[in-house]
Amino acid sequence: MNRKALNNFWDKLFKLLGITSISFGLLVLLALIIDVIIDGYPRITLNFFKSFPSRKPEMAGILSAWVGTIWIMVITALISIPIGIGAGIYLEEYAPKNKFTNFIEINIANLAGVPSVIYGLLGLGFFVRYMNLDRSVLAGGLTLALLVLPVIILSTREALRAIPSSIREASYALGATKWQTIRNQLLPAAIGNILTGIILAMSRAMGETAPLITVGALTYIAFLPQNPVIIKDSFPFMGISFQGLFDPFTVLPIQIYNWVSRPQKGFITDAAAGIMVLLILTLIMNSIAIFLRYQNQKRVRW
């Protein structure tokens, strides 16, 4: 064979290999999804969303699970987003560049790679035991907040670092202070990338099971955390209560895990339906992230 034919051969072989492996991956995924849909579709009814888990598979629902997931996600977001963005801004724009901050940086990057169950143990020791939060939704939210914090800090820093220094110089040269420069120039330019990072971190947190089981999320729960908005029949007709923060909880992946491990066949159907809901939620969040990234790329760049 001459050289050209040989090159050609390798090109073709590699292309074939690539196509094979990508179709293998996609097919497995597709098979899984189709299997889940076939199993779970019949259970996707309004009742499924309105019912608590039950001993009878056909009565069981995900009410406590999806409400718990929302509680956890809101708490996680409220705590991790401001702290994460703040820490990212501090490290990138304010902190002096020395050995100590370098050390902190390396550790934050490491923390982003620590297995999530370790965060669960930390949450168990610190929030549940030491702070006496018990197996509450607050303890769970705080634990997941710790889990996503490094990711948010890192994506904030990446987003800020991507802004050319000439923009900072332009702002300072007009007599802007550091905070004015951050507030008016850097954050608006970086916010798209920061949000993308946050949403991806959140959607990962939504599927986390291990750390929440570790901090003691229940697998069977037939009531909801107390609603934070209380309707009253006298003025001002509404009140806010934080009591729900201290109630026990469960979340979607834990409920699914619980059903999967049951022997009755009906629970497998419930689990499949639960997986569908979780998949759709994840899909929605990831689409928002992709949409934001796309919007961001469409903007004119320096």
Added chain:
Amino acid sequence: MAKNILETQDLKAYFGNKQILKGINLAFLSNTVTAIIGPSGCGKSTFIRSINRINDLIPNFRIEGNIIFNDQDIHDKNVDEVDLRRKVGMVFQRPNPFPKSIYDNIAYGFNIYGIKDKYTIDAAVENSLKKVALWEEVKNNLSQNALTLSGGQQQRLCFARALAIEPEVLLLDEPCSAIDPISTAKIEELIHQLKKNYTIIIVTHNMQQAARVSDYTAFFLLGELIEFGKTDGIFTAPKDKRTEAYITGRFG
């Protein structure tokens, strides 16, 4: 009465261990135009970027000697660099508009100063864009993103932005490098007029431009000030052989 508004005394500048400026002594009379010329890499940008303390933002930048602005050392503890940069405006060598609208680029200097009055800002936007000969090209698209402008338009926008907040000193780092001859002529005419109210330092690689717009000329070579004097004198009878070689185009 003319006085030295700005003076550098034995100014040395370093990036890390690399010395860029090797003891520059220069004084700038108020209401004059001083041109800084010299071959690429000789430290012209470093020099003027030191005057508004923009280089101080670069981590490994270090300075020795004094820069006196309005009888005060700009590195004095009492001097607020934010205040200094308001009074010493700058047009950078590379255009650096904000990724915002044309209007917002100019309004920014007012916003950060707490000026919200729309009438004032509108007037400043129009005036400054007219001065830099950009108004006619953009007056119908003020909300257009500044990054979609051409390089030369961006350069003029950055000039307008610096002008709008009315500093005392203007540092111009090759403000015409990407601009066509007609607009360049307008900018040069503008510099002539601005002399009434401003002190101007302009870096340029264009000898004709230096000769046309400036009252004084400084020639830099490898971080040293080789010659400084009235522009007429420098261009007709340079004292130093190296200055003569540079302005007649025999090296550089």
